[in-house]
Amino acid sequence: MESVKRAIIMAAGMGKRMMPLTVDTPKPLIKVHGTPMIETIIIGLRQNNIAEIYIVAGYLHDKFEYLVMKYPGVVIIKNPYYEVSNNISSLYVARDYLENAMILDGDQIINNLEVLKADFEKSGYNCVWTEFETKEWLLTVVDDHVVQCRREGGRRGWQLYSISRWTAEDGRKLKRHLEIEFDERKNRQIYWDDIALFCYPEEYDLGIMPMGAEDVIEIDNLKELAEEDHLYENYAGE
Numbered sequence: 001m002e003s004v005k006r007a008i009i010m011a012a013g014m015g016k017r018m019m020p021l022t023v024d025t026p027k028p029l030i031k032v033h034g035t036p037m038i039e040t041i042i043i044g045l046r047q048n049n050i051a052e053i054y055i056v057a058g059y060l061h062d063k064f065e066y067l068v069m070k071y072p073g074v075v076i077i078k079n080p081y082y083e084v085s086n087n088i089s090s091l092y093v094a095r096d097y098l099e100n101a102m103i104l105d106g107d108q109i110i111n112n113l114e115v116l117k118a119d120f121e122k123s124g125y126n127c128v129w130t131e132f133e134t135k136e137w138l139l140t141v142v143d144d145h146v147v148q149c150r151r152e153g154g155r156r157g158w159q160l161y162s163i164s165r166w167t168a169e170d171g172r173k174l175k176r177h178l179e180i181e182f183d184e185r186k187n188r189q190i191y192w193d194d195i196a197l198f199c200y201p202e203e204y205d206l207g208i209m210p211m212g213a214e215d216v217i218e219i220d221n222l223k224e225l226a227e228e229d230h231l232y233e234n235y236a237g238e
Helices: 037-047 066-070 088-093 168-184 194-199 222-228 230-235
Strands: 006-011 053-057 074-078 101-105 108-110 124-130 138-142 145-150 157-166 207-210 216-218
Touching (some): 006 037, 006 088, 037 053, 037 066, 037 108, 066 074, 124 138, 145 194, 145 207, 157 168, 157 207, 157 216, 168 194, 216 222
Parallel strands (some): 006 053, 006 101, 053 074, 124 207
Antiparallel strands (some): 101 157, 108 216, 138 145, 138 157
């Protein structure tokens, strides 16, 4: 059994689909039911005994600094590439901390703390089974092994969520592959998830961690925010 020793929270984006709320507030710091989304994640991690937490910040990075004082173990890593690169740059700047790591986005709501548990068997993503059509990435799993990722979505598959765990060995692979793609090949407009799922799939034996559809709520736009917290109903049509 493997165990997560540290977490990397991705929080560098500009949150353009959440404007005007993100004009002066980074998306992960938007409050839902009175608490910034990223704080609910930090609290959930700490309750699962994961206290070594790296927040990769870019847009309005200074706004995250209070978290260092509030939660011992939190470190801010600044991403200087966030305006010109895709999110591969955020994992690249945190590449020294990928062994036994959980990687997750800072703009989601955790309804079930079990999805952040430290123990795991193999590298892979939290996923929800769906029978229905979706545009989200879908994984095909055979005998506990991910054998395909459908970037365009589809139906009948394991919908990938932005919570993943990586063994020490796979963390070292991720670091090496990030350096190859980002530094050597200047391949800076891809998602970091492309590394294991599309660029080097033969070098990773990924599994999944099944969860329920309501365990994690991803907030992608103002409409979804208003559905989760009625205080934002006036923004739903923007």
